[in-house]
Amino acid sequence: MWQLYQFPLCPFSRKVRLLLSEKGIGYELWRENPWEERDEFLARNPAGRTPVIENPERGITLVDSRAICEYFEETVDKAPMINGTAANRAEIRRLVALFDENFFGDVTGPLLHERMKKRIILRQPPDSRVLRESMKLADAHLDYIDYLIDHRPWLAGATMSLADLAAAAQLSVADYLGGIDWSGHEQARSWYSVFKSRPSFRPLLSERMDVIHPPSHYADVNA
Amino acid sequence: MWQLYQFPLCPFSRKVRLLLSEKGIGYELWRENPWEERDEFLARNPAGRTPVIENPERGITLVDSRAICEYFEETVDKAPMINGTAANRAEIRRLVALFDENFFGDVTGPLLHERMKKRIILRQPPDSRVLRESMKLADAHLDYIDYLIDHRPWLAGATMSLADLAAAAQLSVADYLGGIDWSGHEQARSWYSVFKSRPSFRPLLSERMDVIHPPSHYADVNA
Numbered sequence: 190m191w192q193l194y195q196f197p198l199c200p201f202s203r204k205v206r207l208l209l210s211e212k213g214i215g216y217e218l219w220r221e222n223p224w225e226e227r228d229e230f231l232a233r234n235p236a237g238r239t240p241v242i243e244n245p246e247r248g249i250t251l252v253d254s255r256a257i258c259e260y261f262e263e264t265v266d267k268a269p270m271i272n273g274t275a276a277n278r279a280e281i282r283r284l285v286a287l288f289d290e291n292f293f294g295d296v297t298g299p300l301l302h303e304r305m306k307k308r309i310i311l312r313q314p315p316d317s318r319v320l321r322e323s324m325k326l327a328d329a330h331l332d333y334i335d336y337l338i339d340h341r342p343w344l345a346g347a348t349m350s351l352a353d354l355a356a357a358a359q360l361s362v363a364d365y366l367g368g369i370d371w372s373g374h375e376q377a378r379s380w381y382s383v384f385k386s387r388p389s390f391r392p393l394l395s396e397r398m399d400v401i402h403p404p405s406h407y408a409d410v411n412a
Numbered sequence: 413m414w415q416l417y418q419f420p421l422c423p424f425s426r427k428v429r430l431l432l433s434e435k436g437i438g439y440e441l442w443r444e445n446p447w448e449e450r451d452e453f454l455a456r457n458p459a460g461r462t463p464v465i466e467n468p469e470r471g472i473t474l475v476d477s478r479a480i481c482e483y484f485e486e487t488v489d490k491a492p493m494i495n496g497t498a499a500n501r502a503e504i505r506r507l508v509a510l511f512d513e514n515f516f517g518d519v520t521g522p523l524l525h526e527r528m529k530k531r532i533i534l535r536q537p538p539d540s541r542v543l544r545e546s547m548k549l550a551d552a553h554l555d556y557i558d559y560l561i562d563h564r565p566w567l568a569g570a571t572m573s574l575a576d577l578a579a580a581a582q583l584s585v586a587d588y589l590g591g592i593d594w595s596g597h598e599q600a601r602s603w604y605s606v607f608k609s610r611p612s613f614r615p616l617l618s619e620r621m622d623v624i625h626p627p628s629h630y631a632d633v634n635a
Contacts, residue, residue, distance in 0.1 A: 235556060236514050249499055255478070256505035263498045275486045276472055282479035291459050333458060 191216040194230065194241040196223070197396045198305060198365060200297050201254035201289065202240040203358035208258050208351065210389030211268045216242070224310055255285065258351055270351040281345040284352035292359045295326035300366040309400055323368055331374040338376035357384045361393060365403040386410045414439040417453065417464040419446070420619045421528060421588060423520050424477035424512065425463040426581035431481050431574065433612035434491045439465070447533055478508065481574055493574040504568040507575035515582045518549035523589040532623055546591055554597040561599035580607045584616060588626040609633045 191209070193216050195202030209216050221230055223239050234241045234252045242257055243250045251257045262271045271281050300323055303315035334356065337344050345352040360381060363369050371378045384390050385408075394408040406412035414432070416439050418425030432439050444453055446462050457464045457475045465480055466473045474480045485494045494501050523546055526538035557579065560567050568575040583604060586592050594601045607613050608631075617631040629635035 236510050251499075251502050252506045253509040256502045256509060259505055260498050260502040263501065275483050276474075278486065279474050279479045279483040282482055283475040286476040286479060287459050 190244070190246070192219050192243045192245070193217065194219045194221040194233070194243070195239045196221060197398050198301060198362050198401075199223075199239045200293060200358045200362040201238075203361060203393055204289075204351075204355050205240050205242065205254050205257050206393060207354040207358060207389050208261060208270060210392075211270065211349075211354070212261055212265045213267055214261060214265060224306070255289070258285075262351075270349070270354065272348065272350065273346065277346060281350045281352045284345050285355040288352070288355040288359045292330050292356070292363075296323050296330065296363050296368060297359050299323040300363055300368045304366045304368075305398070305401060320368070324370060327363060327369055331369070331371075331377045334377040334380065335374055338380045344380075353380075353384070357381065357390065361390075364407055365398075366401070367404050371406075382410060382412075413467070413469075415442050415466045415468070416440065417442045417444040417456065417466070418462045419444060420621050421524060421585050421624075422446075422462045423516060423581045423585040424461075426584060426616055427512075427574075427578050428463050428465065428477050428480050429616060430577040430581060430612050431484060431493060433615075434493065434572075434577070435484055435488045436490055437484060437488060447529065478512070481508075485574075493572070493577065495571065495573065496569065500569060504573045504575045507568050508578040511575070511578040511582045515553050515579070515586075519546050519553065519586050519591060520582050522546040523586055523591040527589045527591075528621070528624060543591070547593065550586060550592055551597075554592070554594075554600045557600040557603065558597055559599075561603045567603075576603075576607070580604065580613065584613075587630055588621075589624070590627050594629075605633060605635075 191214065193202065193205065193209075195206070195218060206216075221227070221239055221241075223230070223237055226237060230241070231237055233243065233250055236252065238253075240254055240257065241250065241252050251260055259271070262269065271278050273281075299319050303319050303323075307313040307315055334344070341347070343349050343353050344356055360369060371381075385394065397403075414437065416425065416428065416432075418429070418441060429439075444450070444462055444464075446453070446460055449460060453464070454460055456466065456473055459475065461476075463477055463480065464473065464475050474483055482494070485492065494504050496504075522542050526542050526546075530536040530538055557567070564570070566572050566576050567579055583592060594604075608617065620626075
């Protein structure tokens with residue numbers, strides 16, 4: 190059985206969980222708070238980041254969310270998520286990078302710092318300037334999702350792909366932390382609401398972080 | 413002909429250039445300073461980052477260094493750089509992420525900010541605390557390269573891979589900016605010196621950034 194080391198608000202772990210569920214791969218959740226820097230975890234991943242996925246019976250440890258997704262894409266045929274021509278696949282990977290790096294750097298990362306780390310680790314109040322800036326940048330990213338959905342059924346093209354999973358994973362964490370204002374973004378909202386009702390997404394939306402609670406619309410599939 | 417939008421000290425562009433040269437793919441260099449945020453460049457890549465590679469005759473634009481490398485790996489058989497079993501390929505991609513994200517975040521990114529952006533854009537002196545911290549972190553990364561090379565001929569295993577190109581690309585920029593102290597890292601140094609004498613690497617080492625000059629050992633294959 191695969192064992193996924195993750196914590197509930199890690200957007201990269203969420204992307205892997207969505208991929209595993211869509212592909213029908215069973216796994217156990219193992220809670221890991223990377224900020225605790227446990228020796229056993231650093232031995233698995235010297236980079237100190239979640240997610241890490243392990244299969245002890247088969248002696249396999251996989252590290253880095255994109256490497257993990259590529260591994261399961263290569264080894265499990267069901268529900269292809271990096272599909273099509275080489276150019277299509279490049280477009281999927283471009284968007285995965287956009288959400289993993291730019292959206293995370295602009296929005297999810299600052300929100301996790303201000304609303305999670307400061308709350309449960311540093312015991313400091315959030316910086317309202319940083320929160321305002323991340324909401325402004327989130328709005329620009331939502332504009333870009335609106336634009337993509339105006340031109341394509343799914344973010345990278347005609348079918349659901351890893352780009353959709355990467356975007357939904359980041360958005361779901363930002364939304365949990367109250368950093369997303371969906372008003373004026375009907376295309377992004379309708380694309381995301383389809384996601385919210387998928388069986389792969391429901392378990393994520395039902396999980397809660399200790400102390401930190403999401404806004405009321407967070408897990409509502411009709412919101 | 414492929415056109416690569418890049419600037420000389422962009423480590424992600426360097427990784428792509430190494431891959432293209434190893435695979436024998438011809439390309440033109442187009443200088444792009446992403447901090448200028450040119451409209452034509454943002455139209456090619458809304459994320460605003462180098463590298464971007466374009467083939468106008470074939471109507472293809474590829475964005476994000478990892479997506480670009482995967483594209484050429486899939487379309488050009490020569491010199492496979494993400495090779496082997498699915499587990500081998502996952503190990504290559506783990507190390508690419510380690511250098512692209514952790515090494516860049518710890519070392520190359522801060523050095524580019526302190527020694528390039530502050531010099532040519534912000535007109536400020538570098539922060540010596542930040543430089544000291546990046547050198548300390550570089551030392552820990554070199555320890556890890558030493559450890560890998562103690563166990564394997566190349567970073568990810570028995571053959572040269574994209575992991576080596578990603579690491580050499582980051583290290584070459586950090587070394588250009590005077591951020592690498594090779595003393596006490598014989599394994600890393602000998603691995604890197606093999607690289608420095610490869611035909612794919614020579615053009616990179618001969619390029620210079622205006623105003624900013626590398627230390628004397630930088631392009632010396634015997635140093």
